[in-house]
Each structure stands twice: as C-alpha cells, then as structure tokens.
Amino acid sequence: MIHKSRPALLQPQDVGDTVGTLMLHPGIKAFLCGSISGTCSTLLFQPLDLLKTRLQTLQPAEHGSRRVGMLAVFLKVVRTxxxxxxxxxxxxxIVRCVPGMGIYFGTFYSLKQYFLRGHPPTALESVLLGVGSRSIAGVCMSPITVIKTRYESGRYGYESMFTALQSIYRSExxxxxxxxxxxxxxxxxxFSGIYLMFYNQTKSLVPQGMDQLDAAVTPVVNFGCGIIAGILASLVTQPADVIKTHMQLSPMKFQWIGQAVILIFKDYGLRGFFQGGVPRALRRTLMAAMAWTVYEEMMAKMGLKS
Structure with a gap:
C-alpha cells in the first residue's frame, strides 16, 4: 500500500510570520519604522523647537541692542x-512628525530600492534621495506645519487643531x-539631502567590521554619524528656517520669500537670519540622529536593509 506523504503542519508562530510577511510590504515596514522613530524624537525634543520659534519671532523692541539667549527665553516660558x-x-x-517621518522614510526606502537596487548611494545620490523624500513629506504635511508654528509662537489661541484648520481656511x-x-x-x-550625504559619507569612513564587533556599538556609530551630519546641515539651512517661520506666522506681511528676506534684514539685520540657531541645531541634530538610529535598528530587526 502506498501512503501519500502529508505536508508538514505549520506551527502557530510560522503562520504568524507568514501572514506578517505577506501583509506588510517593505515600504510599509519602512513607514512604520519611520513613524515610531519620529514619535520618540518628537516627544523628547519639542521644547527645543518651541524655544527656536520664540527666539526667531522676538520683536526688535523686546531685546533692543542686547541679545536674548535661549536660557532667558526658557526661563520666561517656564515662569509665565x-x-x-x-x-x-x-x-x-505629533500629527506632523509621526506620519511625516513615516512618509519620509517610506519614500526614501522605496526610491532607494527602485533606483539603486540595494547598492550604496553615492554622495550625489544621497542628496537626491534626501531632497526627493523630504519634498514629498513636506508638501503632504504643510498644513500641520503651519498650525504647529502658530501654536509654538504663543500668538494664536486656537482651541484645537480642527478649529485651527477651519480658522486658517476661512480667513486666508x-x-x-x-x-x-x-x-x-x-x-x-x-537639510535632508545634505544630512543624508554627510551621514552616509561619515558612516563610510568607519573601518569595516568595527561596528560588527558588538551589536551595542552599531547604534552608537549611527548616532555619532548623525550628530556630525546634523550640525553641518543645520548651519547651512538656518536662514531658510527663519524665513519660513515669519511667513507662516504673518502671511499678510511676508507674502513671498524676497519680501521676507528684505523685511527680516531691515528689522533684525544679518543676525536675524540666524536667530534660534542654537536650539534648532540641537533639536534637528539630536532628532535626526535618534530617528535614523531607531529606524536602522528597527529595519535590521525586520530583516530589511535600510
């Protein structure tokens, strides 16, 4: 008598792994990793973003000839x-950064897999990947960015994000x-293009095999590379951040970039384009370094190469 061999029964954990693999596209996994990394970094570094916005929007009469530093603004916020x-x-x-970081990392991963086929990007390719990914995320999250800036400035008394959206749409x-x-x-x-270029180039300088000696060393290497990349990228893009803040807070006064540049220079001088540079550099550097470190660790746990 010939017995037909039965297929091996799947264990419960095998079923879960199979279903998980089928359900989650690598791009979606990258989106989830980016969202989680964005949540962690946003919760930690929000105070630095608020201090940056307050410093950038100080009226000339508020500080006159003396400089108002980050510590003075910090103490004033805590006191009042x-x-x-x-x-x-x-x-x-949270609403901006969580899906925003997910869109950024999901787009970055998809573009990298489509155009580079898994090959390490060159310096120029890193810039293009960063610019493309951030542009898509920036356009998608622009309305939330406007609301976030106005909340942080303390000049607007919106009761909720929904009422803020309604108010802005009705009036503007x-x-x-x-x-x-x-x-x-x-x-x-x-920022994203320059950051990614410096990040990848800095990582390429790490001796091969060094970060594989101990699993605990890899996050430290990634974080250190992120710090260096973040400082350099923050310095280059600080003036654009100041212009963005003023245009979002006073769209009737600052209607286009050239006009904003002239008015900021008239009111604050050249120094005005670098107001809030210290808290922004701290936040963007630490936030980006943490986001990339968490993202790469989570992608590795999911068996994907970031």
Whole structure:
C-alpha cells in the first residue's frame, strides 16, 4: 500500500510570520519604522523647537541692542506658562512628525530600492534621495506645519487643531494652509539631502567590521554619524528656517520669500537670519540622529536593509 506523504503542519508562530510577511510590504515596514522613530524624537525634543520659534519671532523692541539667549527665553516660558508650556504645540508636532517621518522614510526606502537596487548611494545620490523624500513629506504635511508654528509662537489661541484648520481656511483660504511652503522646502529638502550625504559619507569612513564587533556599538556609530551630519546641515539651512517661520506666522506681511528676506534684514539685520540657531541645531541634530538610529535598528530587526 502506498501512503501519500502529508505536508508538514505549520506551527502557530510560522503562520504568524507568514501572514506578517505577506501583509506588510517593505515600504510599509519602512513607514512604520519611520513613524515610531519620529514619535520618540518628537516627544523628547519639542521644547527645543518651541524655544527656536520664540527666539526667531522676538520683536526688535523686546531685546533692543542686547541679545536674548535661549536660557532667558526658557526661563520666561517656564515662569509665565509653567514647565508644560515648553511642550506647547505637541499635538500638531505629533500629527506632523509621526506620519511625516513615516512618509519620509517610506519614500526614501522605496526610491532607494527602485533606483539603486540595494547598492550604496553615492554622495550625489544621497542628496537626491534626501531632497526627493523630504519634498514629498513636506508638501503632504504643510498644513500641520503651519498650525504647529502658530501654536509654538504663543500668538494664536486656537482651541484645537480642527478649529485651527477651519480658522486658517476661512480667513486666508487654501493658500494660508500652505503659507511658507516654498521656504519650508528650501529648508527641509536641502537639510535632508545634505544630512543624508554627510551621514552616509561619515558612516563610510568607519573601518569595516568595527561596528560588527558588538551589536551595542552599531547604534552608537549611527548616532555619532548623525550628530556630525546634523550640525553641518543645520548651519547651512538656518536662514531658510527663519524665513519660513515669519511667513507662516504673518502671511499678510511676508507674502513671498524676497519680501521676507528684505523685511527680516531691515528689522533684525544679518543676525536675524540666524536667530534660534542654537536650539534648532540641537533639536534637528539630536532628532535626526535618534530617528535614523531607531529606524536602522528597527529595519535590521525586520530583516530589511535600510
């Protein structure tokens, strides 16, 4: 008698792994990894973003000839708005950064796999990948970015994000929801491109095999490379960030980039284009370094090469 061999039964964990693999496209996995990394970094570094916005929007009469530093603004916020005031704008920051980082990393992974087929990017390819990914994310999240900036400034008393969207649309139209978009892209796209270039180039300088000696060394190497890349990219893009902030807070006064440049220079001088540079550099550097470190660790756990 001939017995037909039965197929091996799948164990419960095998079924779960198979279903998970079929359901989640690599691009979606990259989106999820980016969203989680964005959540962690946003919660930690929101106070630095608020201090940056407040420093950039100080009126000339508020500081006169003396410089107002980050510590003075920090103490003023804590004294007048309580320590929790440092996290003002947290809701739009989360709504912006969580899907925004997911869109950025998901797009980055998809573009890298499509155009590079898994090969390490050159310096120019890194810039193009960063610019393209951030531009898509920036356009998608522009309305939330406007609300976030206005929350952080302390000049607007929106009760919720929904009422903020309604108020802006009613008073300024759809253009209000995308105010400062060009300046935002001029800030974020070059930052991401320059950051990714420096990040990949710095990682390439690490001796091969060094980060494989111990699993605990890899995140440290990634974070260190991120710090170096973030500092350099922040310095280059700081003026665009100042212009973006003013255009989003006062769209009637700052209607286009050239006009914003003239008015900022008239009111603050050349130094005005670098106001808030310290907290922004700290936040963007630490946030980007943490985001990339968490992203690469999670991608490795999922068996994907970032």
């Amino acid at each position: 708005e309580s320590p929790l005031g440092l996290w003002k704008g947290m809701s739009p920051s 139209g759809h253009r209000g929801l995308f105010s400062g978009l060009t300046a935002t892209l001029l800030r974020d796209a070059p």
